[in-house]
Amino acid sequence: MPPGSIAYHARMRDWVAAAARGAAVWALVGTSVAVLVCVPVLFAYAIWVVAYALLPAIAAGAIHGACLHWQRGGWARFAQLKRFGAFTGVLFGLLAFLPAFGQNGASYRWLYVGFYVAAAVAGGGAAGWMTAAVTRWQPGVRHSPARRAVSLLLVLAPLAAFDYWAFGERVRVRLPAIALSREAVVNLPAGDARSSRWSGCYQYEGRNLTGMSGGSAEFRHDGGRLVVVLGGDLELRGGIDADGRFWAGNERPTTDRAGALRYLFEGRFVDDTRFEHALRLTLLENGRVKNTIRTEGGGTPCASGR
Secondary structure, eight states, X not given: OOTTSHHHHHHHHHHHHHHHHHHXXXXXXXXXXXXXXXXXXXXXXXXXXXXXXXXXXXXXXXXXXXXXXXXXXXXXXXXXHHHHHHHHHHHHHHHHHHHHHHTOOOOOOXXXXXXXXXXXHHHHHHHHHHHHHTSOOEEOSOOOHHHHHHHHXXXXXXXXXXXXXXXXXXXXXXSOOOXXXXXXXXXXXXXXXXXXXXXXXXXXXXXXXXXXXXXXXXXXXXXXXEEEEETTTEEEEEEEOTTSEEEEEEEEEOSSTTOEEEEEEEEEESSSSOEEEEEEEEEEETTEEEEEEEEEEEEEEOTTOO
């Protein structure tokens, strides 16, 4: 079929129409179902799901609509195409979850993350079924499951790779951090280091779901025993190994609501002057965990030297 022919233009119009139908169905059906799923725990905030999910839903719907147009033939019954649409819709919904959740700056508990995933699955499945329902079915010789699987893999693999590259880090820093127990931050063991090569002043910086944070970090260690002073007044105690891996923690009471703050600073020296770190902070109120934030980044020697 040469480009420029009437048949060629007609086929291109069919592909564009299929993508447009998919985008419209996902924008209307997918996001509506996602909001309904989130309402039980997010209540009034659930409407903001639309703001985060609309554009990913439109993009996923356009690709899904084109994919179903490509796979519309070779089904014995129309119901099989609709079931295939629902199944692939769930997969596309999970792909749309990453950019939707990655744009959100709020901190959620694992329960809320679970509802976001459920919303992606339910919205994707419903939108996928509806997209298949408005796809022009072409009955014919049944295609093998292996052929379907290979075709699906050719579409999903590059999309999943792009999703991970573009949004994986954003999603990871927004996932809830594991709360710290008292045992995880106090009376930490010493390491097996035999020198004080990493003692000195460093400037550290890291990123968490609220943005960037950092400050000064003074390392004092005598062999494997380590003291880290953050910001000039927060003293953490722990250990350091000969390979540069370190850990230090502490628990400090707060004056509000009989609370406490637990800190765990851990990481690894890349060389004699640079380290990578993760700082976890757990807030307790009345003996119960209120929130946990994880910050990841690195550190270099202070401008004045070590």
